[in-house]
Amino acid sequence: MITLEQKKFEDIEKMTKGCGRLLVLGCETCAAMSLAGGKKQAEALAAAIGMARKMSGDKSEVLYDAVARQCEPEFIDLTEKEVAQCDGVLSLACGAGVQLLAERFPDKVILPGCNTTFLGVTEKLGVWSERCAGCGDCILDKTAGLCPIARCSKQLLNGPCGGSMDGKCEISKEVDCVWQLIIDRLTKLNRLEMLEEIFPVKDWSPAGHGGPRKMVREDLES
Amino acid sequence: MKSGSNLERILESGQFAVTAECGPPKGPAPAVVKRKGDLLKFCCDALNVTDNQTAIVRMSSMSGCVLLKEVGVEPVLQMVVRDRNRLALQGDLIGAAALGIRNVLCLSGDHQRFGNHPTAKGVYDIDSIQFLQMVKTMRDEHQFINGEEFSGDTPFFIGAAANPFADPFQFRVTRLAKKVKAGADFIQTQGIFDIAKFVEWMTMVRDRGLDEKTHILAGLIPIKSVGMARYMRNNVSGLSVPQAIVERMGDAKDPKEEGVQICLETIEQLKEVEGIHGVHIMAVAWEDIVPRIVEEAGLMPRPMV
Numbered sequence: 450m451i452t453l454e455q456k457k458f459e460d461i462e463k464m465t466k467g468c469g470r471l472l473v474l475g476c477e478t479c480a481a482m483s484l485a486g487g488k489k490q491a492e493a494l495a496a497a498i499g500m501a502r503k504m505s506g507d508k509s510e511v512l513y514d515a516v517a518r519q520c521e522p523e524f525i526d527l528t529e530k531e532v533a534q535c536d537g538v539l540s541l542a543c544g545a546g547v548q549l550l551a552e553r554f555p556d557k558v559i560l561p562g563c564n565t566t567f568l569g570v571t572e573k574l575g576v577w578s579e580r581c582a583g584c585g586d587c588i589l590d591k592t593a594g595l596c597p598i599a600r601c602s603k604q605l606l607n608g609p610c611g612g613s614m615d616g617k618c619e620i621s622k623e624v625d626c627v628w629q630l631i632i633d634r635l636t637k638l639n640r641l642e643m644l645e646e647i648f649p650v651k652d653w654s655p656a657g658h659g660g661p662r663k664m665v666r667e668d669l670e671s
Numbered sequence: 672m673k674s675g676s677n678l679e680r681i682l683e684s685g686q687f688a689v690t691a692e693c694g695p696p697k698g699p700a701p702a703v704v705k706r707k708g709d710l711l712k713f714c715c716d717a718l719n720v721t722d723n724q725t726a727i728v729r730m731s732s733m734s735g736c737v738l739l740k741e742v743g744v745e746p747v748l749q750m751v752v753r754d755r756n757r758l759a760l761q762g763d764l765i766g767a768a769a770l771g772i773r774n775v776l777c778l779s780g781d782h783q784r785f786g787n788h789p790t791a792k793g794v795y796d797i798d799s800i801q802f803l804q805m806v807k808t809m810r811d812e813h814q815f816i817n818g819e820e821f822s823g824d825t826p827f828f829i830g831a832a833a834n835p836f837a838d839p840f841q842f843r844v845t846r847l848a849k850k851v852k853a854g855a856d857f858i859q860t861q862g863i864f865d866i867a868k869f870v871e872w873m874t875m876v877r878d879r880g881l882d883e884k885t886h887i888l889a890g891l892i893p894i895k896s897v898g899m900a901r902y903m904r905n906n907v908s909g910l911s912v913p914q915a916i917v918e919r920m921g922d923a924k925d926p927k928e929e930g931v932q933i934c935l936e937t938i939e940q941l942k943e944v945e946g947i948h949g950v951h952i953m954a955v956a957w958e959d960i961v962p963r964i965v966e967e968a969g970l971m972p973r974p975m976v
Binding site: 606607608644647 | 779781797801805908
């Protein structure tokens with residue numbers, strides 16, 4: 450999933466100040482899974498903004514709603530009537546959702562209510578951690594299913610560096626050394642000899658360093 | 672000879688080498704580098720110039736190397752992959768060759784989070800092992816990392832670091848083997864305080880025959896005070912400072928003298944370890960002590976080859 454966290458309320462308040470009738474629009478997929486921007490969070494945030502506005506003498510209304518996915522035009526279109534009645538939209542989706550809204554509604558103020566943090570997993574309630582860097586060329590077959598691009602602070606492909614101690618990364622005792630985890634796992638699988646070979650230099654162009662990325666599937670295009 | 676450097680000639684002739692670290696200043700004063708060069712030139716075979724060490728901005732390693740050459744000292748150009756991508760690294764290597772720099776030490780570099788620009792973007796386009804391979808390919812094949820040929824020689828004596836004290840211990844020798852396979856002609860290790868662990872590592876190194884494929888220089892860090900010993904034990908990742916050393920420094924009436932004695936005892940023990948071809952002294956902000964250590968360790972005069 451894409452993980453998100455809601456921006457600080459004071460930042461949201463500042464950003465939405467004076468923008469008139471506002472729609473707080475949740476996204477029911479990743480943002481909801483992150484407990485940051487689903488319909489429930491949209492409702493609570495709309496109430497809080499409404500309250501703050503009232504206190505400052507701003508009478509303009511704050512509405513809320515949510516769609517299944519703000520990253521798909523079909524779902525965005527479902528909000529057309531609602532958005533038409535507002536001056537601005539505070540999107541609680543990831544950066545992709547916010548931008549698709551902005552593309553679809555060129556005459557409305559579109560604002561981000563969340564920070565998109567990373568591609569990760571839910572470790573337990575309230576704890577998420579990064580797993581994938583979206584580098585466009587998956588190497589998990591060569592690294593025991595653990596990603597050094599997303600999880601090594603130096604993105605080393607021939608790790609671990611000299612800073613690995615007691616299974617932890619040099620940058621913090623809170624961060625696992627992914628190379629220690631890779632070695633442990635390969636040892637268990639009796640495949641440690643895989644790491645004797647020098648991992649070649651990586652092509653970073655599919656990772657976004659070749660410019661903005663786009664995928665076209667001609668077999669599916671209509 | 673791969674590079675013809677003084678360091679290479681000494682090591683290839685089977686003599687015990689001495690190198691030391693020369694940290695460049697946090698400003699453009701050439702005199703600082705030259706003073707260190709003058710101080711150390713008769714007791715060392717080559718001096719490493721650090722590259723934004725601990726991710727703190729300083730005079731560039733390349734400039735420091737040129738200044739050392741001006742006072743007749745052979746430099747080792749340290750280069751980290753933290754701050755430069757493959758284009759910058761290769762461009763600098765060509766420049767270094769043009770300036771007559773013959774030794775290069777290929778490193779990952781301490782993470783930017785530790786330095787004075789903790790919000791900087793780390794480059795890490797390639798890693799230190801891939802970097803070694805790249806320098807070797809440039810030297811031996813006259814090719815860039817993309818396979819394109821270039822004319823002219825880049826005759827480097829290629830160095831790498833090894834840290835026997837980081838984890839996982841068993842894999843550290845595999846990583847050394849990868850560095851040797853990638854092109855490391857010489858190795859400078861992390862500072863050694865835990866001799867027992869180092870000896871154990873060297874046994875594994877010899878079991879794989881790596882001591883015959885590369886020249887291993889044992890790293891030493893002279894300690895000035897018990898505070899420094901504690902700081903290194905608690906805060907420097909990948910360094911192992913046994914409690915006995917900390918206590919010895921704590922009990923000493925003259926801690927500086929005690930630090931020198933610990934260093935000298937370590938060198939004596941290292942001389943007995945098969946496969947050690949020299950020492951690398953990293954006297955951070957205490958370069959003045961290096962001539963005395965080299966002298967009293969019985970490593971003077973330095974050989975002329």
